[in-house]
Structure formats: C-alpha cells, structure tokens
Amino acid sequence: MSCREYTITLQDVAVQLWLLMDGEPLTRSLKYNWKVIYEDFLGVVPxxxxxxWLSLPWLAEQFExxxxxxxVVSVQRYxxxxxxxxxxxxxxxxxxxxLVxxxxxxxxxxxxxAGTYA
Structure with a gap:
C-alpha cells in the first residue's frame, strides 16, 4: 500500500497504548475560573x-x-x-x-x- 492509503484509527491507538475504548467520553465545559481550579487541584497558581494552558516546565519545577x-492531599496533588x-x-x-x-x-x-473514561 502506498503512504496515502494509511490512516491511524482509534482502534490502532487503543491497541498500541492499551487504552480502553468503552467508557465515558471526555466532555465538559471549559468555562472555569482556572485560578480556582489550579488552587483546588494542585495547590498552586502559575x-x-x-x-x-499550563506550562510543563513550571509544573515540573513546582512538584520536583x-x-x-x-x-494525602499533597500526594494527590503530586x-x-x-x-x-x-x-x-x-x-x-x-x-x-x-504546554498542556x-x-x-x-x-x-x-x-x-478517572478510571471510567475512555
């Protein structure tokens, strides 16, 4: 087959990464006060x-x-x-x-x- 005939499917990704495809989709609103989310979920605000978007180098520096x-709360944040x-x-x-x-x-x-999502 030529290169134009190949495509990566969701099943290919699931098989290679051992991901479940039968679960809840990741859908929610994106209208949040992100500073509050950072403070509650991570304990720090960039x-x-x-x-x-969250800076990965900053995140690694904060939790090194x-x-x-x-x-328990600190362990969950890490x-x-x-x-x-x-x-x-x-x-x-x-x-x-x-960035993430x-x-x-x-x-x-x-x-x-978290374990119930596809």
Missing part, C-alpha cells in the same frame, strides 16, 4: 497564566521534590501534576512541547472516576 511525610506532565509531554503534545491544556485537570480530580 504566575503567568497562558489562557487555558516529594516530601516523605506528605499528607499525582495530578505527574499525570498532567504525562498528558502534555507524551499523550497530547502540542507544537511547543511545553488545563481541561484534562478536571478529569483527574476524582481518581476513582
């Missing part, structure tokens, strides 16, 4: 917000050292920051490779619910 005596870095750095990379869209943060607030 100094220079870029609309609905994990305290051994961290409480987990969310790590997941956001995976999403922005590997799964949904933008052209700059330094904030819409994903709302889907990893409740870790029990």
């Amino acid at each position: 100094p220079d917000m870029k609309g609905q 050292e994990f305290s051994p005596d961290a409480d 987990a969310r920051a790590y997941i956001m870095q995976l999403i922005g750095g590997f799964l949904f990379v933008d052209k700059s490779n330094t 869209h904030c819409m994903f943060l709302q889907f990893i607030f409740d870790f029990d619910q």
Whole structure:
C-alpha cells in the first residue's frame, strides 16, 4: 500500500497504548475560573497564566521534590501534576512541547472516576 492509503484509527491507538475504548467520553465545559481550579487541584497558581494552558516546565519545577511525610492531599496533588506532565509531554503534545491544556485537570480530580473514561 502506498503512504496515502494509511490512516491511524482509534482502534490502532487503543491497541498500541492499551487504552480502553468503552467508557465515558471526555466532555465538559471549559468555562472555569482556572485560578480556582489550579488552587483546588494542585495547590498552586502559575504566575503567568497562558489562557487555558499550563506550562510543563513550571509544573515540573513546582512538584520536583516529594516530601516523605506528605499528607494525602499533597500526594494527590503530586499525582495530578505527574499525570498532567504525562498528558502534555507524551499523550497530547502540542507544537511547543511545553504546554498542556488545563481541561484534562478536571478529569483527574476524582481518581476513582478517572478510571471510567475512555
């Protein structure tokens, strides 16, 4: 087959990344006060917000050292920051490779619910 006849399907991606295709879609409103979302979900607010985008280098800098005596809320915030870095750095990379869209943060607030998405 020539190159023009190939296309990547959702099934190809699901098989290669071992992702489930039978779950809830990621659909929600994007009209949020992102500063409040950052404060609630991550515990910090970026100094220079870029609309609905979060800087991956800033995120890595904020969550680089994990305290051994961290409480449950801190552990969850570090987990969310790590997941956001995976999403922005590997799964949904933008052209700059330094930003991740904030819409994903709302889907990893409740870790029990996060496993139900496709």
